[in-house]
Amino acid sequence: MAAPGTLLVPVLLLLLCGPGPYPAAVHSHPGVECVFFNEEYMTCMWGSKEMPTVNYSLFYWYKNTSNKVVECKHYLQDQGVRVGCHFEQNELIQFQPFHVLITASVGGKTLEIPSKPMLLQDLVKPGAPVNLTIHNTSNHQLQLTWASPYRRENCLEHAVKYKSNKDTSWTELSVNGAVFSLPSVDYEKSYTFYVRSKINKYCGTTQFWSEWSVPVVWGSNSTSKGTAEEWLHWFGIRTVLVPIASCLLLLVLVILLVRMERVWVILMPRIPNPSKNFDELFITHNGNFQEWAGVPKDVVESFKPNYNENICYVTELPPKDSHEPLWDSSNQAPPPVPGPPAAHNEHSPYQNSYGRV
Numbered sequence: 001m002a003a004p005g006t007l008l009v010p011v012l013l014l015l016l017c018g019p020g021p022y023p024a025a026v027h028s029h030p031g032v033e034c035v036f037f038n039e040e041y042m043t044c045m046w047g048s049k050e051m052p053t054v055n056y057s058l059f060y061w062y063k064n065t066s067n068k069v070v071e072c073k074h075y076l077q078d079q080g081v082r083v084g085c086h087f088e089q090n091e092l093i094q095f096q097p098f099h100v101l102i103t104a105s106v107g108g109k110t111l112e113i114p115s116k117p118m119l120l121q122d123l124v125k126p127g128a129p130v131n132l133t134i135h136n137t138s139n140h141q142l143q144l145t146w147a148s149p150y151r152r153e154n155c156l157e158h159a160v161k162y163k164s165n166k167d168t169s170w171t172e173l174s175v176n177g178a179v180f181s182l183p184s185v186d187y188e189k190s191y192t193f194y195v196r197s198k199i200n201k202y203c204g205t206t207q208f209w210s211e212w213s214v215p216v217v218w219g220s221n222s223t224s225k226g227t228a229e230e231w232l233h234w235f236g237i238r239t240v241l242v243p244i245a246s247c248l249l250l251l252v253l254v255i256l257l258v259r260m261e262r263v264w265v266i267l268m269p270r271i272p273n274p275s276k277n278f279d280e281l282f283i284t285h286n287g288n289f290q291e292w293a294g295v296p297k298d299v300v301e302s303f304k305p306n307y308n309e310n311i312c313y314v315t316e317l318p319p320k321d322s323h324e325p326l327w328d329s330s331n332q333a334p335p336p337v338p339g340p341p342a343a344h345n346e347h348s349p350y351q352n353s354y355g356r357v
Contacts, residue, residue, distance in 0.1 A: 039124055057082075058101070092120055095121060098120055126210045133145050136218075155203035156197045156199065157176055159195070160172070191217070
């Protein structure tokens with residue numbers, strides 16, 4: 001028969017190693033990852049990839065100071081479950097060991113999950129570089145400059161990533177200062193540049209790189225050769241301001257055209273074309289002016305002649321030989337000058353006169 005002690009060992013192992021009432025998220029170490037963003041604020045996140053099903057509480061303290069344990073004041077939640085803690089800048093002390101303890105209450109019991117001490121200067125993640133500017137220097141060389149929102153720029157190292165529109169892969173280089181030179185550029189190509197930053201080994205041992213900056217483009221096919229902000233500025237002008245300004249200019253031109261047409265009509269009135277007024281005369285009335293003018297028929301008839309006059313033919317008879325004596329100039333007056341026949345001539349309607357040779 002086995003001793004009672006030998007039977008208790010498997011039972012204790014089963015109770016300690018069995019599934020029990022604790023969720024998987026508690027037994028699998030949730031881990032704590034803290035990031036000190038640009039030395040302005042810090043977040044500590046925990047939990048596995050699966051969503052935790054219980055609430056956690058975070059406590060922290062600094063060694064070599066007062067060793068006072070403080071609970072997180074600003075929890076980060078996701079669907080009502082605590083997943084992280086937010087620290088303000090005045091709550092953080094650099095160059096002092098930072099201790100974190102996470103606890104979870106499950107089934108009326110408290111499970112403590114400690115973490116290793118951390119140094120905040122090793123958790124700094126600087127902000128992404130800004131104000132990227134490209135200068136075209138002599139000898140086919142480009143010079144890229146930028147600025148960093150991190151207040152201690154001498155503690156930064158940088159990485160520049162670039163490629164041309166003809167390249168299939170990116171080229172990444174490490175840079176100590178905030179200047180990068182690219183020699184032997186091809187003016188037939190366009191180049192795209194990115195920059196990111198990290199705390200160097202003289203100020204910390206962090207492995208957190210900043211996010212990549214907004215790209216800047218230079219070259220024949222680029223839309224801008226200045227800073228990224230300038231590229232966004234010109235993009236907004238071309239897509240928003242230019243169409244609005246064009247519409248307003250078109251509206252102003254239409255208004256001016258209408259007003260100028262009115263002024264032109266007032267200053268120089270148009271001469272009416274009378275041809276349209278006589279279409280009815282020639283088309284409808286076939287050129288009959290009296291009918292077109294509406295003259296009464298009795299008035300038209302009154303202008304017509306109501307009598308006939310015989311035609312009187314007037315001719316001149318040629319001279320004939322005669323035995324009548326010629327006029328004597330010494331005894332009688334010369335004959336009168338031939339003229340129109342008198343109306344009261346009773347003998348003949350004709351009268352001939354002859355002069356002396």
